[in-house]
Amino acid sequence: MNELRAALEAILFVSNEPVTLDSLAEALGEKPDAVAKELEEIKNFLDVNVGGFTLEHTGGGWRLATRPEHEDVLKKYFARKGESRLSIAALETLAIVAYRQPITAPEINDIRGVNSSAVLHTLLERRLLRVAGRKEVVGSPFLYRTTREFLIHFGLNDIRDLPRLEEFGDLIGEPMSDDVVAAIGVQSAAVDDQTE
Amino acid sequence: MNELRAALEAILFVSNEPVTLDSLAEALGEKPDAVAKELEEIKNFLDVNVGGFTLEHTGGGWRLATRPEHEDVLKKYFARKGESRLSIAALETLAIVAYRQPITAPEINDIRGVNSSAVLHTLLERRLLRVAGRKEVVGSPFLYRTTREFLIHFGLNDIRDLPRLEEFGDLIGEPMSDDVVAAIGVQSAAVDDQTE
Amino acid sequence: MTEDEISTSGYQLSLPTFHGPLDLLLHLIKQNEIDIYDIPIARITDQYNAYLEAMEELDLEIAADYIYMAAMLIHIKSKMLLPRDETAEVTEDPRAELVNRLLEYQRFKAVAESFAELDVVRMGVWPRPAVSHNGEPAEIDMSEVSLFDLIDAFRTALTRYKVNHPQAIELKRTLHKVSDMMAELYNKLKEKSPIRLQWFLEGRDRDELIAIFLGMLELVRLGGISLQQGELFGEILVAMTQNPLDESQFAVYDQR
Numbered sequence: 001m002n003e004l005r006a007a008l009e010a011i012l013f014v015s016n017e018p019v020t021l022d023s024l025a026e027a028l029g030e031k032p033d034a035v036a037k038e039l040e041e042i043k044n045f046l047d048v049n050v051g052g053f054t055l056e057h058t059g060g061g062w063r064l065a066t067r068p069e070h071e072d073v074l075k076k077y078f079a080r081k082g083e084s085r086l087s088i089a090a091l092e093t094l095a096i097v098a099y100r101q102p103i104t105a106p107e108i109n110d111i112r113g114v115n116s117s118a119v120l121h122t123l124l125e126r127r128l129l130r131v132a133g134r135k136e137v138v139g140s141p142f143l144y145r146t147t148r149e150f151l152i153h154f155g156l157n158d159i160r161d162l163p164r165l166e167e168f169g170d171l172i173g174e175p176m177s178d179d180v181v182a183a184i185g186v187q188s189a190a191v192d193d194q195t196e
Numbered sequence: 197m198n199e200l201r202a203a204l205e206a207i208l209f210v211s212n213e214p215v216t217l218d219s220l221a222e223a224l225g226e227k228p229d230a231v232a233k234e235l236e237e238i239k240n241f242l243d244v245n246v247g248g249f250t251l252e253h254t255g256g257g258w259r260l261a262t263r264p265e266h267e268d269v270l271k272k273y274f275a276r277k278g279e280s281r282l283s284i285a286a287l288e289t290l291a292i293v294a295y296r297q298p299i300t301a302p303e304i305n306d307i308r309g310v311n312s313s314a315v316l317h318t319l320l321e322r323r324l325l326r327v328a329g330r331k332e333v334v335g336s337p338f339l340y341r342t343t344r345e346f347l348i349h350f351g352l353n354d355i356r357d358l359p360r361l362e363e364f365g366d367l368i369g370e371p372m373s374d375d376v377v378a379a380i381g382v383q384s385a386a387v388d389d390q391t392e
Numbered sequence: 393m394t395e396d397e398i399s400t401s402g403y404q405l406s407l408p409t410f411h412g413p414l415d416l417l418l419h420l421i422k423q424n425e426i427d428i429y430d431i432p433i434a435r436i437t438d439q440y441n442a443y444l445e446a447m448e449e450l451d452l453e454i455a456a457d458y459i460y461m462a463a464m465l466i467h468i469k470s471k472m473l474l475p476r477d478e479t480a481e482v483t484e485d486p487r488a489e490l491v492n493r494l495l496e497y498q499r500f501k502a503v504a505e506s507f508a509e510l511d512v513v514r515m516g517v518w519p520r521p522a523v524s525h526n527g528e529p530a531e532i533d534m535s536e537v538s539l540f541d542l543i544d545a546f547r548t549a550l551t552r553y554k555v556n557h558p559q560a561i562e563l564k565r566t567l568h569k570v571s572d573m574m575a576e577l578y579n580k581l582k583e584k585s586p587i588r589l590q591w592f593l594e595g596r597d598r599d600e601l602i603a604i605f606l607g608m609l610e611l612v613r614l615g616g617i618s619l620q621q622g623e624l625f626g627e628i629l630v631a632m633t634q635n636p637l638d639e640s641q642f643a644v645y646d647q648r
Contacts, residue, residue: 002247009248010266011273016521027273049245051198052205070206077207077223085531088545095546111553126534154539155329161336163327163543212520213533252517259519267516282511284411284504291503307496310412310457326538344536350510351517364502 004030005038012042018061086126093119097129098150098162102143104135120144128153200226201234208238214257214348255348279322285315290346293325295361298339300331316340324349413461414497416443421494428494431487433472437465464490568603571642574611577604577630578639581617586631589619610645611637 007028011019021039025032039062043055046064053066066074086094093116096108108116123129132145146159156162203224207215217235221228235258239251242260249262262270270276282290289312292304304312319325323345330336342355352358410416420439421428441462447454471486485491532541580587593601608630611617616637620629 006247006263007266007269009246010262010270010518011248013249013260013262014270014274014518014521023273028269045245049241050205051202052207053209064209066206066209067202070203073203073224074206074210077219080223081219082531084534086534086537087531091532091537091541092545092549095542096549098542099546111549113552113556153534153537154542155327155339156539157329157332161330163338163539167338209520212522261520262516262518264513264516267518270516270518279515281515282508284508287504287507287511288411288500291500291507295500295503307493307500308412309414309461309493309497310455320540323536326536327540328538338539343538349514350507351514361499361503364499364506 002038004028004034005042008035008038009042012055012062012064015063018058018063020061023061087119087122089114089116090119090122094123094128094146094150097123097144098146098159101145101159102132102135104137104141104143106141108144198234200224200230201238204231204234205238208251208258208260211259214255214259214344216257220258252351253353254351255344256353259348283315283318285310285312286319289315289319290324290342293340294342294346294355294358297341297355298328298331300333300337300339302337304340413440413458414494415501416440416458417461417490418494418498418501429491431491433465433469433487437462437469440465568600569643569646570603570607570610571644571646573600573603574607574642574645575639577607578611578616578637578642581630581632586620586629589628589630592630607642607645610642 008024011024011027021032021036025035028035039055039057043057046054051067052070053064055062056065092112093108096111097103100107100111105117105120108120120129124131127147127149129144129150130147131142133143134140135143151157151159204220207220207223217228217232221231224231235251242250247263248266249260251258252261288308289304292307293299296303296307301313301316304316316325320327323343325340325346326343327338328341329339331339347353347355410419417436417440420436421431424435424439426432426436444454444458444462468486468490577592580592593604596604608617608619612619614637615633615635618631618633620631621627
């Protein structure tokens, strides 16, 4: 097998951005002409033999990319995949509810600094959170709690098995600052009364 | 050109983590068998015709990845150092968790004869291990398990693909005499019940 | 095992480093070509201690784990010297547990070695770069989300909150008044006296503990309660005295 060509394929494969002829030639210690010739050959080879992606010569250089005709397939695939995925925002919201439950949406928004209603909706839909009554304050907002599914997912028998604050730093690997510990500490009493 | 195959190639190309047979079959509306057959064919085709990357069956799914022989070229081109190698302590800890999971830190310490908490933290951070609940014993220690990342890192498709523990270790010394066997109470039977 | 070059007072001395006491013992067994099932404990103990001494001379820190093993070896050695109980049905070899541990550790060490080879090879395997689809923010596969991620997410949120609200965490904290704690403790004692202090403190957070401690001292000072401890580090009992207190006066002791 052609070594230069294999090395080019490897670099192109790992690159997100178009790679320039010059940078390739330099890294591989080859003449730009030789590299250009190989790139053309890779392109031809892929066009004939591989239906799923191609090598395109764009303004900035060369890059491997999917073909337009697969856009729908990819969209569909990633839409399904998204169902089993959790955004960072959702994970954060889940964590806040876990440690501060029962908690209202305004309280969550306050901690996160952004509106969390869409994320809450997702978490309710995934059955990781549930509505557990209303808080007796102006507007009677819903109170949220974690569910049994939540416990099962994280391998916990009880919500009280969540890592405690003194274990917090150990697990993360750095000591927690005192005020953060204090903030976490406040909730430990609130967590106590949740028995599913 | 084979449409199913092209669609598979497109999905594999845009995925940076292993994709499962089921999710591919579902998204493409095909039978898993048919998809599996195509995947094998793509793998064979790449192994014969493409030097720069291959299709590997790892971490419970399939993914495109470069071959080990291009590590130097890639490091040079991307001016990246790559991840540092795992320490002996980390590898020992991984080995123990891989075969004895779920397992607690005290149990790991006991087998290694040394404290492993710093190593555990590194492995959690590199996502090679995860916390999977607590053990119901005094102190409720966390239970650790290997992750999908662990499987991918070591090129395993499933934790059960690990060789049996008995196959390891050129045991020093003579075979056990009968009275020693009686004294020790052969323990090796307890070793192989490792199933996820 | 690696050889660490250690430079001391002008000359180079090479001392192998080990990954724990079991690793060192395995090394000694191998070096002496000893049958692992029939370890001459006295000899191995001497060599083990000699190694620790060498480490000490080089000012290397000897972990507690090594010292613990040294003690264990001496314990086994002393047991070996005891006359065997001929009447016992099965004579337990004092070395049995150690042998088991060594065999088990040796297996995992071998696994670790094979992992090390894989680690090198697989480090050279690179996946496609992560791409965000439709500009969506980063996502995590739910099956891969663990308690570690959950804690980390919570910490990130709190840290960010702290940065954005330098004062707010302080304000949100439930303040435990010394007077409340005095009243709570005093009322408990009215129901039942004495009580175990440990029981009363259970499940309290740090702020509460401080308030309780201060309140308790005030109650003692006022002569309303007494504390008893039977032995050093023993259980502390809290009891009512014959001297009734005016609860409405507790608020005086709140400090801001």
